[in-house]
Amino acid sequence: MNGELASDPRAYILGGNASTLAFTSSLVPENRQVTAWLVPLAWTPIGVVLGENWQRVGIAADNLAGWTDQTFDPADERSFVSSLRELDLLARIGWEAAVPEALTDENVVNVDDLPDDILDALTHAPESLVQCAICRRTCVRDHFVWNERRLCAWDYHATVFGKRGPWRDAPYEERLFETLPNAAYVAGPLLEEVKVDAILAIDGVDDALARTLLNTTIAADAAHAHLAVRTAGGYTLLRERGSEVPAGETA
Structure with missing residues (x-):
């Protein structure tokens, strides 16, 4: 990470769970807050898919570790958090970069912290995500449509192939x-x-x-x-x- 230009798009993944991946591109506080981005996730039978629409949130700069632990509850079997030690080090040196247009395995600086399924998702283009019309599970918008209803893979297979x-x-x-x-x-x-x-x-x-x-x-x-x-x-x-x-x- 040393020697990278501030203008180069980079992302530091803070953590993730069954529905969301969080990252930041700057640990320089503004009004005592650090900006993070929440990326929706869809878990499918063929892997994890990143959503196109991100949500911007502000996190208290002095509670970044606490926010991460609270947001990504260990009780969720798909939760993970990145190295808090490295996060603290980056905050101390005032690390910042441009926000990437899309997350990839080339612009994420801490890929070693990521589970394999999330790492694999970074190699694929993001998709438009919606909620399944039956179970409300997050799914890819146009992968499975039946009778004008957008379904997750599980409900589509059960409904159409049942x-x-x-x-x-x-x-x-x-x-x-x-x-x-x-x-x-x-x-x-x-x-x-x-x-x-x-x-x-x-x-x-x-x-x-x-x-x-x-x-x-x-x-x-x-x-x-x-x-x-x-x-x-x-x-x-x-x-x-x-x-x-x-x-x-x-x-």
Whole structure:
């Protein structure tokens, strides 16, 4: 950190929890307060996502450590706080820098203090976050939308891929492809909860060919219900699990 220009965008992460990451770019008090920024977080099946909209807060300069401990309660299993010793040292030397436009692993000065999932989040672009329409969990705005409701991955998988989802027992008519569920991705561990298997993933091929492959697969397995999902890269075909055949019996 020594020798960095004050104009270089830098961030010192103060701590985080299940919903928020806090950082500062200046430990020089103004009116006895240090400015910090609160970044919303969304925990998803594929990792943590940083939110685009930050909240600016003022913290009493003589209670920075106390604010950090109180805000990031150890009772929250996802809470962490950065080195208070290093924070005190930076405050003593009057460390300050420009506020970055986005947090990255290159402009955060104390990456060694961060849990792996937060560190990984710094390598991805921030997203617009909202609350899930069902459980109110923070989620990525446009990853999972069903019936004009924005859902978290857990509620989307349970709702759309559950028993009441739009399952079919026959190949899709051409017009029905326009009504397929649209998801950013399909999360394997969440399929386990609804007893569903992903049996075909299609990515990067001509759309007409993809639809033919989907319908051919469905037609060849008429004993099960299927559900095609449009994903960011193409399609995923799901199949409901049938009842297991007891030992000694045949299907």
